[in-house]
Amino acid sequence: MKILVLGSGGREHALVWKLSHSPEVDKIFCIPGNAGISSLAHCVEIKDTERILNFVKENKIDITLVGPEAPLVNGIVDKFEKENLKIFGPNKEAAMIEGSKVFAKLFMEKHGIPTANFRVFESPNAAEKYFLSTDFPIVIKADGLAAGKGAFVVKNRDEAFEVIDKVMRQKLFGDSGDRIIVERFLKGREVSALAFCDGKSIVPMVSSMDYKKAYDSDLGPNTGGMGAIAPAPHYTKDIASITIRNIFLNVIEGLQREGISYKGVLYAGLMITENGPKVLEFNCRFGDPETQVILPLLKTDLSHVVQAVIEGELAHCPVEWFDSVSLCVVAVSQGYPLKYRKGFKILGLNEIDDDVMIFHAGTKRTDQGIVTNGGRVLSVCATDSHFSKARARVYRSLKKIRFEGMRYRKDIGANLSDSSSEFHRSVEVTP
Ligand SMILES: Nc1ncnc2c1ncn2[C@@H]1O[C@H](COP(=O)(O)OP(=O)(O)O)[C@@H](O)[C@H]1O
Ligand SMILES: [Mg+2]
Structure with a gap:
């Protein structure tokens, strides 16, 4: 099977890495990819959707997987489906759940999905x-x-x-x-709850939590994510079952009632409040850096899950997870998330032990070697039986990697308990 992944971040590197383990996947392409992805996939630079469609036809690519939200919200899935090409992700209508926060909030209000009270202003x-x-x-x-x-x-x-x-x-x-939303501030702890959806059933993924603030102790401005852990210890079995029932199943049913079939990954950004989980937002794709901690815990062949989602067969696809924990720390360029410079040589990548994974984000291969090419440069990830062990390995490896202005948070996964009592199962929604 030939697979194409669209995107260039750590999320896409993790997707390509996981797919590269599948015996059924013969060749992986990536548009545009990055230096790390290029050692596992054939990377090509194409911007325009029509030309991507032609590339897929010319190279007889069986399945396309979309990483970022923008192409989904702009309707890339509809264009592929019109040409009978297989693609993983929600169509334009379904992707509105991320593309318009007003749509998402009104939808939640209408279908009784717990979220902060809000007003819309035009x-x-x-x-x-x-x-x-x-x-x-x-x-x-x-x-x-x-x-x-x-x-x-x-x-x-x-x-x-x-x-x-x-x-x-x-x-x-x-x-x-x-238009804007003004909503009530919710107190609690955040969780990223992701699930595979095939329009009828959902399969929850292992929970995760990302660290959004630039500096230790959650100080400084918001970033795209400075690190992540999975599973989130505060996402207990009880909270998980409330989330599946009151949030995920309600969304899929609600969309069905509105004639919208949701296929792909549904990501609920949750605040676990004293009154239970409430939705901060939905994303219509995998998270970054959550994917870098979730996929190493997935035991099942990702290509099987992807096919099951596309075929609407998720209820018959057993999805299994390793009973371990996972942690990732993102190394960023000096100045990120504000202004930063690119083009600094990255050293030490060959000195990393095999039991640690490096997922590249803003990196580029040049004649001089691999150089920085973005704000978030790479993430270092490890899985283990305990957070403390995974954490020690990640931070030991980070010491070996060097580039000018390199910075990372020192407190990712600090002081976490190792409980991971949640459950993952396929849930069928009867229309
Ligand atoms: N109602 C809320 N109460 C408290 N914090 C919130 C609320 N909504 C958002 N936040 C904070 O802002 C962050 C970004 O909000 P979110 O809705 O996820 O938008 P986006 O990811 O598109 O920027 C959240 O991760 C959370 O930390
Ligand atoms: Mg968010």
């Missing part, structure tokens, strides 16, 4: 008027895609006015800020 004046009478803190979110930068926790009225100015007047995120 004009900056109306939002500002609302801030005169509301309590703080609140969370303001741009409606459309904003590369993970469109949500603001604001502590007072002045901050709220500033955000409205940036998002709705100066259009920091373009059209994505035409």
Whole structure:
């Protein structure tokens, strides 16, 4: 079988790595990929969807897997399906669950899915008027895609006015800020709960948690993710079963009722509050860096799961997980998430032990060797029976890797308990 993966991050490297273990996968392509991916897959630089379609036909690629959200929200799946080409991911309508936070919130309200109370505003004046009478803190979110930068926790009225100015007047995120959500601030601990969906059934993945803040002790600005662990110890069996029933099954059923079939990965960003799990947002794809900790725990051949999702056969595809824990730390360029420079040579990659995985993100192969090519450069990951052991191996390996301005958080997975009592099973939804 020939598989194409779209994307260039650590998530895509982890996907390609996992697929490369499948006896049924003969060849992997990646568009555009990165230096790490290029040692496992044939990487090609193609931007335009029509040309990607032609590439798939010319190379007789059996299945295409989409990593990032933007192509899904822009309808790449619909274009492939129109040409009878197999692709893993939700179609344009279904991807709205991530593409529009207004759609997602109204959908949750309509189908009784637990989430923070909210208001939608289409004009900056109306939002500002609302801030005169509301309590703080609140969370303001741009409606459309904003590369993970469109949500603001604001502590007072002045901050709220500033955000409205940036998002709705100066259009920091373009059209994505035409409408905004203002929602109640929820207290609790976050979990990333992902599931495979084939339109009828869901199979929960092992839970995970990412570390969003740039600096240790969760200080500094938000980033794309500085590290992750799986499973999340605070995602207990009870919380997992509430999440599956009240969130995942409700979403799939609700979408079915609206005539939308959801296929691919559904990612629920959750806040575990004292009143149970509540949805912060949905993503319509694998998370990054969550995928780098989830896939090493997947025992089953990923190509089997991917095919089962596409064929609508997930209920008949046993999905098994290793009973271990997994941890990953992201090394970033100096200055990230703000301004940073690229092109620094990465040293020490050959000195890493075999029981540690390096998933590349912003890296590029040049005549001088592998150089940095982004803010998040690479992630170092390990699985073990205990977080403390995985953590020790990851941090030992990080000491061997060097590039100018390299920085990483020192507290990923610190002080975690090793309980992992959750369960994973296929759940059928009767239409
Ligand atoms: N209602 C909320 N209460 C508390 N924190 C929130 C709330 N909504 C979002 N956040 C915080 O902001 C982060 C980003 O919000 P999210 O809805 O996931 O948007 P995005 O990932 O698109 O930026 C969350 O991971 C969480 O830390
Ligand atoms: Mg998020």
